[in-house]
Structures are given as C-alpha cells and as structure tokens.
Amino acid sequence: MSDNLSLKSENINKTKKLLTVCIFFIIITISIAGMFFVSFDNNMETMLPENGEIIRSMRFLRESDFSDKIILSVKLNDSAYSEIDLIKEVDRLSSILKPSFITDVFYSVSENESAKDLFDFLKYLPQLTGKGTLEKIDSLINTEGIKSILQKNYRQILSPSGMFSTPLIRTDPLGLKTGLLGKLQKFSSSTGYDVIINNGHFLSRDGKHALMILKTSVPVSDGFGSRKLIAYLDKKLESLPPYISVDMISAHLHTLSNEDVIKSDIKLTTTIASIAFFLVFLFFFRDIKAILVFMIPLASIAVAISLSSVFLDKLSYFIIGMGATIAGISIDYGIHVYTAIRCCSNKTDAVKQVAKPVIAGSLTTIGIFAAFFFSDVSGYRQLALFSIISIIFSLLCSLYFLPVFIERKDEYKIKGLFESFSIFPKSVSEKTQDKIWIFFWAILMITALFFSSKTVFDSDIKQFDGSNPQIFKAEESFQKAWGGKENPAILVVSEKDLEKAIYVNELIYNEAVKKLGNENISSFASLWPSEKTRTENALRWNNFWTKEKVLKLRKLLSKEGKAYNFAENAFEPFFEHLYEGTDVSVDVIKNEFLKRIKERFVLKNEKGWQVITFFPDEESYITEFAKISKAHPETFLVSRKSISKALSKAISHEIIYLSIIAALLLPILTMILLKDIRLTILALIPVFIGVAAALGVLPVAGLALNAPGILAVMILVGLCSDYGIFMVYKCRYGHNTGTVTAVFLAALTTLIGTGVLLFAKHPLLFSIGITLFTGLLAGFLSSVIAVPSIYRLWIKGNKGY
C-alpha cells in the first residue's frame, strides 16, 4: 500500500516537473519568437528628462544640417613647397570628390566674382535703408554736412586704399553703403574661423593650411553610410602627395569611432569574461547542469524584451543594454538555489529554506527599480518595467525550473572552503576576531565616505565620447590652425511660411538690438529684412529722393566739391543708380553672395522653415533672448550651456527624487521582510558601504558621477541589499544552505561581469565598470565579514555563527 502511495506520489511529482518544464519552455520559446516582432530604436531622447526645452534643443541640433558637414584642413608639411602647391592639391582633391557621397565642396571663391556679387548686392540699398538712416541723411544735406562728407571722401580717395574705394565713393558719396558693408564685415568675421582668402582659396594666416567644407548626403545617424563615406574619403585622401596631410573634422568620425571602440571593448571584455566564467565553472561548479544557472538571465532577457514590448511601442537599445546588466543580477538567485540544493541533504528543504531570502532579495531589488516608475525620464520607466519582468522571471526559474534538474552531489566540496573560512589563528577568540573585523570595516567606511564627499556630478554629454585619440588630436590641430570660437547660442524661429519666419526673426532681432546692441548678434535680419519691411523701405526711399532733394544735393556737391578739386561729374554714378534696386519682386537669391549667407541662417525641414540667429552663449544674452522668445511661441532657444545646465538640473532633480524613493522603499521592504529593525539595519550595511565605496572611487580615479553611473549605483543597491539579506538570514536562522558559498559565487560572477569593464577603452563602459566593481567588492566583503561580526556582537541568540 505504502509502495503504491509512494509510486503514485512519485508519478504526480514527475507530471508536475514535466508540466513545469513544459510551461517554461513554451514561455521561453514564445518570447524568443516574439523578439523578432519587437520594434527597437536608438534615440537618445528616451534617456532625457521629459523637459520640452531640452528635447527640442537636442532635436534641433540633431536635425539641423550642421552635423552633416565635413571639414578638411589640408596642411602643407614641407617647407620646400609653397602655398601654390597647397592650392593646386586642394583644387585637385575637390575635383575628385563626387556625389553621391559628397554633394558639394566649398573650398574657394572667385574674389573677382565675389566682389561683383557684393557690389551687385549693394544695389539693393533702397530696400535695406530704414527710416532712421534716411532722417540722418536728410540732416546732412546742407552746406556743413556736405562739406564734412566731401572732406572725408577726399581723404579716403587719397589714402593708400583709395584706389579700391574710389569706385564705391563715386556711387555712394553719402556713405550709405559703408554702413551696409560694415554689417557684411560682421558676417564674414562671425564664421568663427580665422580665414584669409588667398588666390580665391580659404587659407590660414600662416598660409600652411587650406580649408575645405564638404557637404554630404549621408546623415550622421546612418552608421553604415558613415562607414562607407569615411572609407571613400580616406581613399581619396590617399592620392595626396607626401608633403600634404589632412585633418578631417566630422561628426561621422565620432559616431564610427565610438562604435569601433565599443565593439573592440565588447570583444575584449567578452573574451576575458568567458575565460573567467569557464575557470569559475571548472573550479567551483564542475557540473554540466550548472550551465542552466547561467542560462536563466538569458531566458529572462528574452521574456522581458517580448513582454515589455506588449506595453511599450518601441524598446530602446540603451535600455536593453542596461536591462541585460540588471538581468545579470538575477543569476544570483539561481546560484543560491543551486548551492542550497547541492549543500543540503534534502532538495525540498533546501529550496524551501533558500526561497525566503531569495524572494526577500528579489523583492527589495524590484522595489528599487519600481522607484524608476516615478521618474520623469521615459527610458527609466522602460528600464523599470524591463528589469522587474526579468527579475520576476529569473526568480520563478530559480525556484521552480532549476530544482527540477539539480540534484545533491557529495563531491560539492567548496562549501567547506567558504563556510568556515578564517584568516585568524585558532588562539584568537571569535569576539576579538569580530572586533578586529568591525574596526577594519569602520576604517573602510570612513575612508569611502571621505572620498565620496568629493564626488562631483558631470552632465556634459561629451564625457561619453570615447572616440579614438587621433580624432581629438586632429580637432586640436584644427583649432590651432583656424582658431575657432566657442559655439554660439541660437534662437530659432520656426514657421511653415518662409516669409513669416523671416518677419518674426526681424521683430526679434530689432527687440534684441534695443536691449543688447548689435555688436554680438548675428542675424539674417540685419542684412536682409522681411519683404514687408523691404517694400516699406523702398517706398520710403522713392518718396525721400524727390526731384527737389536730388537737385539740392547735386548743387551742394558741385559747389562744395570745388574746394577739394572734385570734378563736376564726380558723383554722377550715384545719381544714375539712385532708384535702382527698389523692385522687391526681383529674385536676389541668384546673387551667390546672399545665397551663401542665407544658407547659414535659413534652414528647411519637413515642417517648414527655420530662421536662426546666433549670439554669445552667455548668461546676459540667454536671459534677454529667453524673455523675447517667450513672447513669440513659434521660437525657441538652443544653448549648449543651457542644455548642459538644464540637463544637470533635471538629472540632479531626478537623482534626488529617485534616491529618496529608493531610500524609503529599501528599508521599508527589508523591514517588512525581516520584521526586525536591527536585522534591517544589518542587512543594509553592505548597501551603505557599497554605495560609499562606489562614489568614493570616482574622485580617486579622476572621474565624475554621471547619469549611467547613477543607474549603476541603483543596480549596486539591489545587489548589495541581496547580499545583506542572505547573510542576515544565514545569521538569524543558521540554515545549512551554503549561503556564504552562494554569496561568494554570486559576487564572483558579478565581479567578473563588471570587472572586465575595467579593461574597456570607452569612458562610459569604464566608468560604469569601476563604479559597480568597487561598490560590489566593498558590499560583498562587508556582507560576509562585517555582517556576521556585527550580528554576533550586537544581536543575541545567534544560531548560525
């Protein structure tokens, strides 16, 4: 009868096991299949706070065509060759750069043509002269005024540069065009580069560098296209003679280099990690079924990806990357269950005993990631969902799936190695050992706290640029040759209609000039106002230059000009062309000069037109422009400094907010699970030291805390709280489930996973690696050393130690 019952129970157990395995296999298979239908995206906006200003600015900088240009600084390396040789090579290079990769090469201007274009542009003076200027002119059309004008012109004509200015003076004795030329002067000097035009080419002041601006159809975001483009350019540059070298400045290079550095980092770290994991497997597990432990995170990632996509439209690659790291935490649950089964005499008891701390640990970790649901950053909310799903699935796998396959084996000897490990001789009492450990732990804690107080937060996006040093070197060399000012701030007027955009831009420019002066503001409006204003100006001009006024001016110039030897017809060209350029309907954009300037200030996108104004990225300018922009809803400001500040502010706010939630949730959850305030404090000791050490190592390594670093700290909190909880359970209940061994193996695998990042060249991976590795090491050591010692000295009724 009992045999029958036992057989029946065994059969039921077998069916249950089979069912469990089937369910898990079905879930995993469906998830893997589901992954092929998930939409992914690599938009970094997901990782930005939902602050309209920041997102709009970042979008503008990404979408505007500034980043789709490549600048070549062609350098003459051998003094045996001259500027003429340099120019020859630039001409040759430009002739071999063709579409589809390079759509335009801007490397020279015909000085003669440019001058003609410029003078042709000056023809439109009537449209560009405002009421104020005409009033000023009116006040000069009298004997004294004309005398002073003629004196000035006389001096100018006799000066060394008179040969070039005489034709202009003859067409413009009143100096109206001079004002316009002054504005143009500002445009050419506000390019940010110290360029001189020599023989029609853009040369550096020392004559050893030539500048070429290439326009490409390949967007920076197109990694594949960028690789082809750079390979194309490299091949073309190979044809240059040895005395010529080129510094290439391009956002494409950064994208590719970062990709290459990350790929090479992944190769290196994966190789190191594989070898390390193989060694761990060889020395500690020696069981083919242990592979299942390592398979749990992979399965949970597949489930998390598929299930998350049910709730989310698109999944960010970045989130999957971070989520995969978080899923790595869940390997710990499998290790605990695996170790417990192999250490315990009864499998069911082992699973039951280890289930409590495993569930407690996973719940606290879930609690921390649940705090991310309160975040303002949509990416963090995605991360919370992804992490929680993967942790829950890992937990279920560890408790229900794994035990089906794992059996107790006698040869699992490592338990003894860790459970009774001590560096002290037997003569030293346990109490003395505990006091010594607590002393060292206190020193470690104080040191970590001291250095962590020096940690600074860095929100600069540039820190994540892990491009090859050669690229930075080329940029440095470029700055040296061409100067290059700080990036200006930008005010963007966005409208569907171009004319409307130009008009609003003009209104803003006029307001800004009233408050800030026109010295540092570079606006298209200062050169080319809206059609409305130009029509008004042209009409006013025609009304101003009445026959009487023209006659009066003629007489005055003739009479007063005699004293300076001016000929009767000296200024006839002025009167001949007086009413020229009053027709606003003429398409002046055919003027190459205006076209080039317009390209810089007027951008077209799928939504319409954007007219931009440049000004210094300084507090005073930003404040005033922000006020003006507020009154025009169709405008916005783009300031790299402001973005950085706003990001820093938003992320700091985010950190404080999430930290408070996590700081509240973690002790509350731990308290609920452990039901004892002292045990709760004890369980959190590894968290405190782990975080302090992680933050403390940053200033020592010359690094700053950044947004990914914050995420790393959150992961750290989850891991260290697990170690603390496991050790407290071990101390409190004294279960024989090989807890120290499991914590050691869990920490070892995670330390390998994070430690390999210390070999990474990419600054982002390295900073995450150093934060996690140091924090984990400190958290692990304090959990296996400090927690039991403090428990024994502080809490009576110790059962385990």
Place this chain on the structure above:
Amino acid sequence: MIKLSQIFIVLLIILMSISAIAQETDTEAKNKIGLDKVLSRLENKMSGIKTLKTGFVQEKELAVFNNKIVLKGTVYIEKPYRLAWLVNKPLKYSMVMSEDTISQWDEDTNKVQKISLSKNPAFEAVIGQMREWFSGTYTQLMKEYNVILLSDKPVSLKFVPKPASFAANVIKSVTVDFRKDEQYINKILIEEKSGDTTSLLFVDTHLNIPIDPAVWRVAPIVR
C-alpha cells in the same frame, strides 16, 4: 603638276606655321626663364633689406578730380610686418601697419582709427597688396598677377591681374621700374580699369638704417 605645286604650297604653309608655333613657344619659354631669373635676383637683393626709409611723390590722375593730385611723404618699412605711410602734402595723414592692425590718423579729424586686419578681410586684401609691392615679395604676387618682363636692364616689370583675382576688379596693370642697382623700386605706375592712373616715385631712399621708434606710434596731435 598643278596638283603637286598646290600640295607643295600647303606643306610649306604647314611647315611654316609649325616653325612659327615652335618659335613662339621657344620665346615664351625663354621669357619665362628670363623672368624667373630676374624675379629671383630681385627678391634676393630685396631680401637683404631689413629696414627702409624713402621719400615718395605720388601723382594721382583720377576722373573724380579736376586736376592731378600730387602727394608727398615718406615710407618706412621694417620687415617682416611694419610699414608706415606718412603724407605731408597736400594734407597730413599717417598710416602705420603692424602684423594685424592698421592705425590711421589725419589732420582734419585729429583722430586715430585702429582697424583689425583679421576682422576686415577686404581691407586686409587691399593693404596686403601694398605690403607685397613695397617689400618686394613678387613671387607671392604671381598668384594673382601675370608678370611680363618689359626690360631687363634696368628691370621693368608689368603685372596684369589674373581674371579671377580681387585686383582684377579695379586694376588694369601695375608697372614696376627698379633702380639701376636693383636694390629697390624706382617707380610704380598703376593703371586702373576706369582709366585713372597713379604713379609713385621713390626718392632719397635709405636702406637698412635705424628707424626712430616714434615712427610706429600714431597719436593725435595736442593742439
């Protein structure tokens, strides 16, 4: 027979034209070699000049004026960058050029105007030419001008701006006559496209003499 004579004539014409082309090319090449030699000789001699002080008489025949204007003054040069242009008659005017700045003063306004060359590329282009003419860096000028050797002894060169150059807008040609000893320029004649002409005669030229530092200071006169 007629046909043969016709062929003979055609052949003769072809041979003659080939010979003419060859002669022309030969002359051009010879001229080029001669010009290169002269320019290199001039540059060599003028490169020895570290400082220079010379009087000048400038005659401007411009359509804008009724009569020819004659200016008299002094030019100072200290290589590599300094140049002072001081006019005494018929008006008082001074212009001092350093590496990146130009300071101008005139009697009428008694004000000093400073201009940054890097911020005024157009002005820099104009003044840059002046510096090149006076300092004798003619190979630099060859980027913008075609040069014709008018006479070898004394050297006389004619510079015609290349069509795409900045100068081509205004200048028709610049003729530079050198002194017999080829140490410095004797006369510059500028012919403009408008028909205006400017001649510059250098007199009382002193090479490599110490220059009073006060020359380089431009300040308003306290009246």
